[in-house]
Amino acid sequence: MRSLLINSVLLAIFLFSIGINGKVLLVPQDYSTIQAAINAAVKGDTVLVAEGRYYENINFLGKKILVTSMFLNDHDVSFIPTTIIDGSKPGNPDKASCVLMVSGEDSSSILQGFTLTGGKGTKWVDEHGAGTYVEGGGILTTLSSPTIRFNYIINNEAIATPTGTTSAGGCAIRCGDGSPHIYNNVILNNTGMYGGGIVLNYCSGARIVNNIIDANKVYQAVTGKQTFGGGGIWVYESKPGNTLPNSIENSTITGNSSNTVGGGIRIWSALAEIKNNIVWSNFQKEGIQIHLADAVPIINYNDMEDYLEGVGNVNLFPEFTDSGFLLKDDSPCIDYGDSATQFNDPEDLGNPGFALSPSKGKLRNDIGVYGGAGSKAFWNFSTGRIMLNQDAYDFGLALPGIIQKFSIPIFNVGASRLRIDSLIIGEKKTEITFQNVVPLVISTAQKGELLLSWNPVTNEDFIDTLFIYHNQPDIASPYKVALKGNSFPNALVTFDATSVNFGDIDVNTPTIDTTVYVHNIGTAFDSIYVSLIYQVVKPDSAIAYHPKNSRFCQKISLVFILPFSRQELKERHLIFINLQSCLTQSFQPE
Numbered sequence: 001m002r003s004l005l006i007n008s009v010l011l012a013i014f015l016f017s018i019g020i021n022g023k024v025l026l027v028p029q030d031y032s033t034i035q036a037a038i039n040a041a042v043k044g045d046t047v048l049v050a051e052g053r054y055y056e057n058i059n060f061l062g063k064k065i066l067v068t069s070m071f072l073n074d075h076d077v078s079f080i081p082t083t084i085i086d087g088s089k090p091g092n093p094d095k096a097s098c099v100l101m102v103s104g105e106d107s108s109s110i111l112q113g114f115t116l117t118g119g120k121g122t123k124w125v126d127e128h129g130a131g132t133y134v135e136g137g138g139i140l141t142t143l144s145s146p147t148i149r150f151n152y153i154i155n156n157e158a159i160a161t162p163t164g165t166t167s168a169g170g171c172a173i174r175c176g177d178g179s180p181h182i183y184n185n186v187i188l189n190n191t192g193m194y195g196g197g198i199v200l201n202y203c204s205g206a207r208i209v210n211n212i213i214d215a216n217k218v219y220q221a222v223t224g225k226q227t228f229g230g231g232g233i234w235v236y237e238s239k240p241g242n243t244l245p246n247s248i249e250n251s252t253i254t255g256n257s258s259n260t261v262g263g264g265i266r267i268w269s270a271l272a273e274i275k276n277n278i279v280w281s282n283f284q285k286e287g288i289q290i291h292l293a294d295a296v297p298i299i300n301y302n303d304m305e306d307y308l309e310g311v312g313n314v315n316l317f318p319e320f321t322d323s324g325f326l327l328k329d330d331s332p333c334i335d336y337g338d339s340a341t342q343f344n345d346p347e348d349l350g351n352p353g354f355a356l357s358p359s360k361g362k363l364r365n366d367i368g369v370y371g372g373a374g375s376k377a378f379w380n381f382s383t384g385r386i387m388l389n390q391d392a393y394d395f396g397l398a399l400p401g402i403i404q405k406f407s408i409p410i411f412n413v414g415a416s417r418l419r420i421d422s423l424i425i426g427e428k429k430t431e432i433t434f435q436n437v438v439p440l441v442i443s444t445a446q447k448g449e450l451l452l453s454w455n456p457v458t459n460e461d462f463i464d465t466l467f468i469y470h471n472q473p474d475i476a477s478p479y480k481v482a483l484k485g486n487s488f489p490n491a492l493v494t495f496d497a498t499s500v501n502f503g504d505i506d507v508n509t510p511t512i513d514t515t516v517y518v519h520n521i522g523t524a525f526d527s528i529y530v531s532l533i534y535q536v537v538k539p540d541s542a543i544a545y546h547p548k549n550s551r552f553c554q555k556i557s558l559v560f561i562l563p564f565s566r567q568e569l570k571e572r573h574l575i576f577i578n579l580q581s582c583l584t585q586s587f588q589p590e
Helices: 008-019 034-040
Strands: 024-027 044-049 052-055 068-070 083-086 098-099 108-113 115-116 119-125 132-137 140-143 148-150 152-154 165-169 173-176 180-185 186-188 198-201 207-209 213-214 233-237 245-249 250-255 266-267 273-274 278-280 290-293 298-300 392-397 403-412 418-425 432-434 441-444 447-454 460-471 479-486 493-495 511-520 524-533 547-550 556-565 577-578
Touching: 024 034, 034 044, 119 140, 392 403, 403 441, 418 447, 441 447, 447 460
Parallel strands: 024 044, 044 068, 052 083, 068 108, 083 115, 098 140, 108 148, 115 152, 132 165, 140 173, 148 180, 152 186, 173 198, 180 207, 186 213, 198 233, 207 245, 213 250, 233 266, 245 273, 250 278, 266 290, 273 298, 392 479
Antiparallel strands: 119 132, 403 447, 418 441, 418 460, 432 447, 460 479, 493 511, 511 556, 524 547, 524 577
């Protein structure tokens, strides 16, 4: 561990050089814990923390103080990953956030230069009567507007839902009823049921600038609990009486996922401005990467995989290097952000007119985290990160001797190359073959495919495991994927629609026909039986059908005709038609 400058003369020189005016409280030299130093601090003081892992859940107690690692000295980013607030051992499980800022903290309340990890969130009653939630795995703020900068917020969660709670989210940072400043953080691999990276709840004038928000995940962590989307950022409502928009600016938002909507960003009934960001390679079950509900934010000068209209927006692959989401020299994001000088990149004084690294090109804003006046280099956090859309895949039906081919998409949501070293099948090694050559290398924010073939040798219910050996250092290798298939002869009946509406029929039209297509995509024949459930339709002869039954082979489609007699139908009613196969699938037209 690098030692603090505790010699009185050297310490005085050090404090003068970094411009500290208040008292400096040293941890662990003067105070054994960060919280003890905070308790003793007063307005304007600095709590200066040496490298190490501190198992604490700290509370700022409303104080206007700076709590910082030795990053304070010359902004040496190497102190950030080595000065750790680990929230995994809370004294009270209902207060398990790494950091609480819940007592009126303002922009002079600054958290700087730490790794925050292991937090599990705090049980919290929503300020607007929406219920009780567990929120803020890494940081929870409410009725406060602190500054959170140059932190590595990784592997926190908000998934616990004790009795009486509705859900859990805001997995890295949850901010409520304030105007927080969130600058130059890496927010990585946090999980919960909404707002995987950041939650802004009833905030206005919040600033999320120059952050990397990557590989955060929203999912159904607890059965029966609500999930609300927003894999990267979740914004809901604005602060009452405050019309300042929340600003998301010059950030790289990638590799996040949601089991519902808004894999990248969800904005819901709130004022917001989204400018100069990369929003790419995020995943959601439905919709696009930026989900808007009752919101019309300003969206300009962004590179978005799912394009939205706005001044200067593009949807071109950002061209990342394989380190830290830095841009390649030919990236379309270089010099393509807002051209107003207030957004310019820092200038390289040794090369006037050109941007200072890590920005590139000339002075015009670079889209993404390395653009704008606040652009800074990060510490080395880069790894490849494996993500699959699901953990189980089904080959479907295949008879012995017939090869069934299958592909599994595999994504690298990390900031370095993902390497797949080997692929192994657990038991049916002779039945499954791979078309991929390993090692398979997938670059940053790119997709690869695992190509498999299944050649069943007997009739069976196939169940096995695919083991994927990879180079991601912080999760188990191999990554396990369940495989299944069926090589018994089976019919599989599908319909081309789940309902048909006959629509409005002119009274002078004697009959009108509609057609239902039935497909057997299985590996054996099936029989179809048709019956009508007339309910209140009078007379029965108003609708007929043919054929009434049929036997049809695999890979064949049938057509059923439903003649509808308008002249015989006295009233308008719903009718239901039941098509039954040996698999008891059904179809119900309106």
